[in-house]
Amino acid sequence: MAVPDKPSLDGLEAKWSARWDADGTYRFDRSKDRGEIYSIDTPPPTVSGSLHMGSVFGYAQTDSIARYRRMRGDEVFYPMGWDDNGLATERRVQNYYGVRCDPSLPYDPSFEPPRQGEDAKAKEPEVPISRPNFVALCERLTQIDEQAFEDLWRRLALSVDWSLTYTTIGEVAQRASQRAFLHNVARGEAYQAEAPTLWDVDDRTAVAQAELEDKERDGAMHRVRFHGVDGGSDIEIETTRPELIPACVALVAHPDDERFRPRFGSEVASPLFGVRVPVVAHTLADPEKGSGIAMICTFGDVTDVIWWRELQLPMRSVMGRDGRLVAGPPDWEATDPLAEERYNQLAGKTVNQARERVVELLRATGDLIGEPTPIKHPVKFYERGKRPLEIVTTRQWYIRNGARDGALRDALLERGRQLQWHPSHARSRYESWVEGLNTDWLISRQRFFGVPFPVWYRVGEGSEIDYQEPLFASEEHLPVDPSSQAPDGFREEQRGQPGGFIGDPDVLDTWATSSLTPQIADRWEDDPDLFARLFPTDLRPQGGEIIRTWLFATLLRSHLEHDSLPWRDTMINGWVLDPDRKKMSKSKGNVVTPITYFEQFGSDAVRYWALSGRPGVDTAFDEGQMKVGRKLSIKILNASKFVLGVAGDTPGTGADVTAPLDRALLAGLADLVEEATRAFDGYDYARALERTERFFWSFCDDYVELVKQRSYSAETESGTGSATAALQLTLDALLRLFAPHLPFVTEEVWSWWQEGSVHRASWPDVPALRAAAADGASLVYVVAAETLSEVRKAKTTAQVSLRTDVERVVVHDTPERLEALRGAVDDVREATRAQSVELEEAETFSVDVVLAASDAA
RNA sequence: GGGUGCGUAGCUCAGUUGGCUAGAGCGCUGCCCUUACAAGGCAGAGGUCACAGGUUCGAGCCCUGUCGCACCCACCA
Numbered sequence: 001m002a003v004p005d006k007p008s009l010d011g012l013e014a015k016w017s018a019r020w021d022a023d024g025t026y027r028f029d030r031s032k033d034r035g036e037i038y039s040i041d042t043p044p045p046t047v048s049g050s051l052h053m054g055s056v057f058g059y060a061q062t063d064s065i066a067r068y069r070r071m072r073g074d075e076v077f078y079p080m081g082w083d084d085n086g087l088a089t090e091r092r093v094q095n096y097y098g099v100r101c102d103p104s105l106p107y108d109p110s111f112e113p114p115r116q117g118e119d120a121k122a123k124e125p126e127v128p129i130s131r132p133n134f135v136a137l138c139e140r141l142t143q144i145d146e147q148a149f150e151d152l153w154r155r156l157a158l159s160v161d162w163s164l165t166y167t168t169i170g171e172v173a174q175r176a177s178q179r180a181f182l183h184n185v186a187r188g189e190a191y192q193a194e195a196p197t198l199w200d201v202d203d204r205t206a207v208a209q210a211e212l213e214d215k216e217r218d219g220a221m222h223r224v225r226f227h228g229v230d231g232g233s234d235i236e237i238e239t240t241r242p243e244l245i246p247a248c249v250a251l252v253a254h255p256d257d258e259r260f261r262p263r264f265g266s267e268v269a270s271p272l273f274g275v276r277v278p279v280v281a282h283t284l285a286d287p288e289k290g291s292g293i294a295m296i297c298t299f300g301d302v303t304d305v306i307w308w309r310e311l312q313l314p315m316r317s318v319m320g321r322d323g324r325l326v327a328g329p330p331d332w333e334a335t336d337p338l339a340e341e342r343y344n345q346l347a348g349k350t351v352n353q354a355r356e357r358v359v360e361l362l363r364a365t366g367d368l369i370g371e372p373t374p375i376k377h378p379v380k381f382y383e384r385g386k387r388p389l390e391i392v393t394t395r396q397w398y399i400r401n402g403a404r405d406g407a408l409r410d411a412l413l414e415r416g417r418q419l420q421w422h423p424s425h426a427r428s429r430y431e432s433w434v435e436g437l438n439t440d441w442l443i444s445r446q447r448f449f450g451v452p453f454p455v456w457y458r459v460g461e462g463s464e465i466d467y468q469e470p471l472f473a474s475e476e477h478l479p480v481d482p483s484s485q486a487p488d489g490f491r492e493e494q495r496g497q498p499g500g501f502i503g504d505p506d507v508l509d510t511w512a513t514s515s516l517t518p519q520i521a522d523r524w525e526d527d528p529d530l531f532a533r534l535f536p537t538d539l540r541p542q543g544g545e546i547i548r549t550w551l552f553a554t555l556l557r558s559h560l561e562h563d564s565l566p567w568r569d570t571m572i573n574g575w576v577l578d579p580d581r582k583k584m585s586k587s588k589g590n591v592v593t594p595i596t597y598f599e600q601f602g603s604d605a606v607r608y609w610a611l612s613g614r615p616g617v618d619t620a621f622d623e624g625q626m627k628v629g630r631k632l633s634i635k636i637l638n639a640s641k642f643v644l645g646v647a648g649d650t651p652g653t654g655a656d657v658t659a660p661l662d663r664a665l666l667a668g669l670a671d672l673v674e675e676a677t678r679a680f681d682g683y684d685y686a687r688a689l690e691r692t693e694r695f696f697w698s699f700c701d702d703y704v705e706l707v708k709q710r711s712y713s714a715e716t717e718s719g720t721g722s723a724t725a726a727l728q729l730t731l732d733a734l735l736r737l738f739a740p741h742l743p744f745v746t747e748e749v750w751s752w753w754q755e756g757s758v759h760r761a762s763w764p765d766v767p768a769l770r771a772a773a774a775d776g777a778s779l780v781y782v783v784a785a786e787t788l789s790e791v792r793k794a795k796t797t798a799q800v801s802l803r804t805d806v807e808r809v810v811v812h813d814t815p816e817r818l819e820a821l822r823g824a825v826d827d828v829r830e831a832t833r834a835q836s837v838e839l840e841e842a843e844t845f846s847v848d849v850v851l852a853a854s855d856a857a
Numbered sequence: 858g859g860g861u862g863c864g865u866a867g868c869u870c871a872g873u874u875g876g877c878u879a880g881a882g883c884g885c886u887g888c889c890c891u892u893a894c895a896a897g898g899c900a901g902a903g904g905u906c907a908c909a910g911g912u913u914c915g916a917g918c919c920c921u922g923u924c925g926c927a928c929c930c931a932c933c934a
Contacts, residue, residue, distance in 0.1 A: 221934090283932095286932090286933080289934055293934090300934080301932090301934075304934090307932095426861090428929080429861070429929055436931060438932085544928085548930090577927095618863090619869090622868095622869055628883075634896085635897095638897090639894080646893095682873095687873095693881095712892095796889075796900045797900080797901090799887085800889080801890090802899065
């Protein structure tokens with residue numbers, strides 16, 4: 001293809017993405033051995049909403065690494081996955097279609113959703129539909145969303161092999177998730193337990209520690225009187241949750257607290273309900289807080305759970321799974337009709353309603369001391385939740401994660417040290433998370449769109465369910481759906497019948513699938529040959545905010561299943577900040593959609609912005625950087641057009657590089673390649689880009705200007721062949737160096753004069769450049785460029801055109817630098833349009849410029 | 858309470874073994890239609906490198922402390 005007269009960026013994205021797809025440019029060759037392969041464990045984006053610049057930011061960075069490794073000769077395994085299972089999708093489906101899943105409803109084969117589209121948000125009540133109908137809608141919408149994501153990624157030029165794409169709800173992922181779970185069970189790493197659990201009352205599901213988020217909320221501190229009994233005096237406590245007084249099981253103070261020491265072992269009676277509770281001691285009670293003594297309820301917060309467990313207190317739960325107080329008082333042992341009547345005023349109320357009522361009652365009985373004091377305090381939320389979490393007792397599945405096992409915890413910390421973190425300090429976030437784990441990983445969710453547990457339970461003759469000995473699916477049948485399939489040895493008709501079975505109704509935490517992305521993408525036991533060529537993988541790129549979830553969980557699963565790290569390196573990308581330095585997020589309403597920026601500046605320009613962000617560093621969203629990227633791309637087009645115009649569009653001019661200036665350029669180019677290589681090997685795509693860009697601008701401004709006249713000359717003249725050879729060699733290398741960052745424009749220029757794709761070309765070869773540079777000394781180029789710059793400055797100061805003729809240029813400099821300049825003095829004379837260039841020794845560098853007589857000042 | 862990162866030109870940021878007058882881009886100002894590029898090019902102004910000590914011949918870079926910002930972790934009644 002020839003060099004166009006008027007090069008342009010328009011249409012490059014569509015043209016080249018189609019070509020790459022047709023040519024299979026990024027196709028993975030699975031016949032390669034492990035040692036030849038560079039495998040990437042790509043983050044599967046959550047396909048539950050709009051696309052934002054944060055995704056573009058991190059994925060572009062990963063892609064630059066993939067492209068670099070490919071050019072270095074590695075066979076790059078770079079798949080894409082879609083994380084479509086889980087609550088995020090369910091929420092989106094609810095809003096999008098105006099429906100709600102009610103598992104008690106029967107399947108309706110002719111169901112069509114009442115509405116469609118996000119803006120239809122929840123004016124009308126949601127229509128309840130069956131679980132199979134709901135799951136079908138989830139599948140329908142995720143397919144639409146996944147296509148939109150793929151289009152975006154293609155526009156961004158992610159060099160993934162699209163034939164490798166997986167989804168976290170897909171069959172491969174389900175099989176891997178269930179298999180890994182069964183292995184965990186077999187090794188005793190997964191277990192079920194009935195225990196107090198953090199519970200989201202809106203989504204009606206248990207949530208795990210990793211999904212918690214503290215939020216500052218307005219609250220009020222209530223000072224409340226507990227009544228002395230058996231001759232003891234009253235005790236005042238402070239609480240933010242007076243509605244839980246009926247769930248109170250004890251008061252607790254620090255064992256060394258002299259104020260309460262005499263009371264330990266005695267009892268007090270709760271206000272309103274008159275329930276006798278013991279006064280107990282525990283070191284977690286803080287004498288500084290409140291009145292120094294706290295009430296323990298089942299359960300107000302996670303500290304209550306610890307006290308309850310360690311002090312072996314009774315259970316008096318009042319919180320329902322719907323976030324309302326349950327009907328009828330808890331087991332108070334001694335029941336008082338008045339107390340019962342008071343409790344019944346609270347039953348069925350939400351937390352806030354119950355709190356109000358309790359305060360009224362306390363005020364009436366005189367047990368509220370003073371008025372409630374407004375405070376701000378942190379409250380635990382599910383990270384995507386609207387209301388605070390409650391704690392209810394439920395049966396759940398867990399995987400051991402080191403929270404209760406020091407040896408496992410130490411092993412995981414050691415794994416963290418074996419992993420290569422980029423940047424290295426990202427590891428501290430992992431370590432503080434592992435060190436702070438306080439519960440095993442709760443992996444069951446009371447939700448619908450997810451991977452089911454491959455588990456059934458026997459139903460006894462009296463219809464009681466036997467949770468003690470679950471029936472597990474056998475591995476050869478995976479994936480299974482226990483809600484529609486019967487366990488071995490049973491028939492479907494026995495479902496729910498005495499002597500029959502029931503399926504486990506829960507689904508796995510989405511992270512219990514996502515934590516297996518290496519096994520899913522690499523096809524694990526489905527394709528052991530492929531797995532052996534890919535696992536453990538080379539790179540895990542991801543955001544820092546999911547170190548505690550995705551990274552930790554993946555490392556844990558790999559440690560348990562394979563006794564190895566899942567990857568060798570991890571690259572942690574930063575946040576995208578809006579211009580006000582706030583993290584961009586949908587909830588803050590400050591996100592911008594990438595597509596408008598692709599259209600306005602071009603994909604390469606958007607990538608340029610993303611790849612200017614240093615590894616791991618939070619980076620401001622900056623249109624200015626995109627403008628710069630666009631300018632750079634256009635400059636590459638034009639400079640290439642010039643080079644190929646004078647040097648010809650046939651690669652390899654055959655001439656030797658002989659001129660000192662040309663050799664100096666190539667010596668500098670070799671240095672650049674070494675530096676860019678070192679940067680990329682350390683995952684510093686930004687440094688590689690910055691250095692390459694700097695060299696390129698100098699090449700355009702200085703070198704091209706210096707050799708312009710010489711390269712225009714007829715082939716026979718001395719030095720012409722040297723210049724054109726150097727120009728070609730440099731353009732060739734620069735296109736390769738820019739290719740990982742700016743895939744479209746480099747491919748376009750490459751196509752003007754080279755065979756194949758630049759993205760399958762090799763990374764520039766330093767020894768070859770050194771050989772071509774021969775004795776080249778960078779100083780020649782440096783001094784020549786500085787001299788040229790001084791002359792330009794003189795002309796600018798004189799307010800004359802740069803093509804104005806110059807009578808005389810006198811360069812004052814040290815002998816060493818003058819000697820260097822001597823090799824390029826003809827080029828300097830031509831470029832400055834000077835009649836003569838004279839060199840005079842001096843202590844420091846300076847240039848006298850005498851403009852032509854007619855223009856001279 | 859513990860931890861991590863960051864504080865360099867009006868703005869966004871480079872500055873990797875401590876080394877000559879601290880850099881880039883944007884923005885601002887001025888000049889130039891130079892046969893690759895006017896949706897461009899060239900040049901200029903602009904900085905007590907948060908602050909205070911210390912190590913060193915020499916510190917933006919190393920050490921100590923202080924202040925500020927962001928984030929992470931934690932049993933916050």
